[in-house]
Structure formats: structure tokens, C-alpha cells
Amino acid sequence: MIVHTETTAWIAALRGARRKARLRLVGVIMALLAIGIGLTLVTGPTMTTPSELMRVLAGHDVPGASFAVRELRLPRATLSILTGMSFGLGGVIFQTLLRNPLASPDIIGISAGSSAAAVFAIVVLGWSGAAVSVTAIIAGLAVALLIYLLAWRDGVSGARLILIGIGLSAMLDSMIAFVLSRAPAWTMQDALRWLTGSVNGATLDEALPVFLSLAVFGGLLLARRGNLEAMRLGDDTAAALGVPLAREKVLAVMSAVGLIAVATAVSGPVAFVAFLSGPIAKRIAGPGRSPLIPAALIGALLMLLGDYTGQHLLAGRYPVGVVTGALGAPYLIFLIIRSNRAEREP
Numbered sequence: 245m246i247v248h249t250e251t252t253a254w255i256a257a258l259r260g261a262r263r264k265a266r267l268r269l270v271g272v273i274m275a276l277l278a279i280g281i282g283l284t285l286v287t288g289p290t291m292t293t294p295s296e297l298m299r300v301l302a303g304h305d306v307p308g309a310s311f312a313v314r315e316l317r318l319p320r321a322t323l324s325i326l327t328g329m330s331f332g333l334g335g336v337i338f339q340t341l342l343r344n345p346l347a348s349p350d351i352i353g354i355s356a357g358s359s360a361a362a363v364f365a366i367v368v369l370g371w372s373g374a375a376v377s378v379t380a381i382i383a384g385l386a387v388a389l390l391i392y393l394l395a396w397r398d399g400v401s402g403a404r405l406i407l408i409g410i411g412l413s414a415m416l417d418s419m420i421a422f423v424l425s426r427a428p429a430w431t432m433q434d435a436l437r438w439l440t441g442s443v444n445g446a447t448l449d450e451a452l453p454v455f456l457s458l459a460v461f462g463g464l465l466l467a468r469r470g471n472l473e474a475m476r477l478g479d480d481t482a483a484a485l486g487v488p489l490a491r492e493k494v495l496a497v498m499s500a501v502g503l504i505a506v507a508t509a510v511s512g513p514v515a516f517v518a519f520l521s522g523p524i525a526k527r528i529a530g531p532g533r534s535p536l537i538p539a540a541l542i543g544a545l546l547m548l549l550g551d552y553t554g555q556h557l558l559a560g561r562y563p564v565g566v567v568t569g570a571l572g573a574p575y576l577i578f579l580i581i582r583s584n585r586a587e588r589e590p
Contacts, residue, residue: 269528273541277325280548284321287556288312323446323510324547324564326454328517330507332543333462335518336525336535337500340476341493342402345579348519349504352409355513356416357387358505359439362512363420366435367427376438377453377509384505385498387412392497441514441565443551450510457506461499462540469534472496514565516572517546546571 286292292300296309304310331349338347349355361383365371371379391412395405420439424432437444465472471492474482483489504518525539546568554562 266528266530266533270538270541273528273538273545277541277545277548280545280552281321281325284324284548284552285313285317287552288317319446319448319451320443320551321548322448323443323451323454324551325544326451326458327443327507327511327514328521328544328547329462329540330454330458330503330543331514331517331547332521332525332539332541333458333465333536334500334503334507335543336522336539337465337472337496338518339522340472340535341496342405343476343478344402344406345519345523346406347402348516348522349500350513350515350518351413351576352406353391353413353416354384354388354409354501354504355508355518356413356420358384358508359513360416360419360423362438362509363423363435366438367423367431370431372434380509381505384508385501387416388497388501388505437563438512440563441512441568442563443511443547444563446511454506454510457502461502464499465496466536468492468495469536472536473532473534512565514547514550515569516576517543517550517568520546520568520572520575 282294282297285297286294290308290312292309292313296306297313299306300310300313335348335350338349338352339345341347346352358380362376362380365376365379391405391409394408394412397404424435427435471482471487474485474487475489475492475496479489508514521539521543522535524542525535528538528542529535547564550567550571551564554564554567558567
């Protein structure tokens with residue numbers, strides 16, 4: 245009886261230590277986000293002092309600072325955070341459901357679908373603004389449905405879905421290249437800027453649909469995170485725990501696609517944010533804990549610091565997609581090498 249009591253106390257202490265460690269990591273991420281927001285709001289061609297920033301945020305008119313903060317920097321920081329949270333949350337849902345770190349929207353073709361539709365709308369149809377965004381959202385949803393249907397064979401296999409998605413993504417990338425090869429110079433520049441992934445010229449009006457999609461789809465996912473965690477253990481285990489698999493998978497996938505499509509429609513397909521957020525978040529959350537909130541925070545941090553790095557810390561000015569692509573590509577190579585080694589081991 246004494247041994248049992250000591251064991252129980254030891255397990256409780258271990259869980260408490262893990263919980264405190266997770267909270268500390270989340271606190272560090274929140275602190276880094278706060279620093280990133282502060283740096284974004286004060287840094288530019290003309291620097292804004294902290295006292296001027298506080299006066300502007302309080303609603304006062306400060307010559308030389310009000311326009312820069314309210315019209316340029318605040319919308320940029322807001323859009324970076326909201327799109328990053330959407331990418332991070334959508335990416336970790338795919339990786340969780342398919343139990344594969346390669347199952348990211350920018351790897352399996354969903355982002356490519358939105359990109360192809362947007363380029364076609366810009367170059368061929370001559371559209372701009374909201375029309376391009378709506379087209380990108382519809383295309384992202386349609387490509388996700390097509391991938392799901394093509395991967396269906398008495399259920400959806402994660403490996404089959406990923407392979408079909410990669411193949412479809414290659415086809416869509418070829419389509420984009422073909423359209424761009426015939427595009428006049430004035431429309432090609434707009435299309436390439438959209439394809440790179442950028443928050444340049446962000447406005448609060450653009451941030452509103454991303455906020456709404458995050459509130460609706462993100463709220464739905466968080467409300468069902470218990471079922472999602474059960475599905476991480478496998479379909480058989482989840483079914484034994486009473487999870488309605490078919491309904492939960494459809495809701496989770498459509499919510500994730502909605503998040504990714506709306507974020508992509510506003511900022512373009514920012515490379516590897518969805519891909520990187522999930523693995524980092526799972527390490528922070530630890531086993532048996534939902535990675536949804538950490539993934540959203542990591543995505544926001546990657547977008548915010550990536551944009552700041554591209555604008556202020558490099559020799560030239562680069563869109564955020566260039567920076568995140570440079571960060572994500574080495575990790576993708578590492579992940580593929582590690583997977584190949586694991587397959588060779590007996």
C-alpha cells in the first residue's frame with residue numbers, strides 16, 4: 245500500500261513537472277510573439293519610439309507615427325499573426341489525421357490549387373482583389389475534395405493521399421508555369437508577387453475574413469480536440485472509444501481546408517509555415533496533449549518573425565514566403581532522409 249501511494253505521488257509529480265514545462269514553453273512563445281509585434285510596429289524607414297507607439301495605440305494623433313503604425317505596420321502584424329495561426333492550425337490537423345509529418349497542405353497540393361486558380365484569374369481573366377481571393381478559396385476547397393476522392397478506396401490511406409496530393413501538386417505547378425510563360429510583363433509581376441507569399445500592402449479589411457475563418461473553423465477544431473486526439477491513436481482505437489470517425493474526419497478536413505484556403509487567398513501560399521508548425525507544436529505539447537493551440541502560436545510566430553527578417557534583417561527586402569521557404573526546405577530534406585533510414589532499419 246505504501247509503495248502504491250509513493251508510485252502515485254511520483255506519477256502526479258512527473259505530470260505536474262511536464263505541465264509546468266509546457267506552460268513555460270508556451271509562455272516563451274507568447275513572449276516572442278509580443279517582441280515580434282513590438283518590433284514590427286516600431287521598425288521602418290522612420291523609427292517609432294515606444295512612447296509614440298503607446299500614444300498611437302491609445303488613439304492619439306502623433307505626427308510622423310500615426311500613419312506608419314495604423315495604416316502600414318499594424319495591419320501587417322495583424323495579418324501575419326492571423327494567417328500564421330490559420331496555416332499552423334490547418335497544417336497540424338492534416339498531419340494529425342494522416343499521422344504523417346509530410347501531410348501538409350503545401351506539400352499535398354491544396355495550396356497549389358489555390359495558387360493555380362489565382363494565377364489564372366490574374367493573368368488570363370485580368371481579375372484582381374476580392375475576385376482573386378474568392379477564386380483561390382473555391383479552388384483550394386475543390387482540390388482538397390478531388391484529392392480525397394482520388395485517395396478513397398474502402399477508406400483513405402494516408403500514404404496514398406500524400407502521393408496523390410504530391411502528383412496533383414506537380415501538375416498544378418506545371419499549369420502555373422505554363423500560364424506565367426505566356427503572361428505579359430505587367431500581369432506576371434502581380435502573379436509572381438502573389439505566388440511568393442507576402443503580407444506587403446496588408447490592410448485590416450483583408451484581415452477580417454481570416455479572423456472570421458479562424459473564429460469559425462478554429463473554434464470548431466478546438467471544440468473537437470478530444471476526438472482528434474483519439475484519432476491520433478488510430479482509427480480502430482478511436483472507434484472503440486466511441487468516436488464517429490466518418491463525421492469527425494469530414495469536419496476536421498473541411499475546417500482545415502477552410503483555414504488554409506482563406507489564409508492563402510489573402511497572403512498567398514507562404515511556404516512551409518503549415519509544414520513546420522505541427523512538428524514543433526507536438527514537441528511542445530508532449531505525448532497525450534493536443535498540439536492545436538501550440539501549432540497556431542508557432543505558425544503566427546513563424547509568419548511574424550519571417551516577415552520582419554525579410555523586411556529588416558537581410559541585405560534587401562524579401563517577402564515572408566522567401567524566408568520561410570529557406571527555413572522549411574532543409575527540414576523537409578532532413579525529414580525525408582530520416583524516413584528513408586527508418587525504413588531501411590530492420
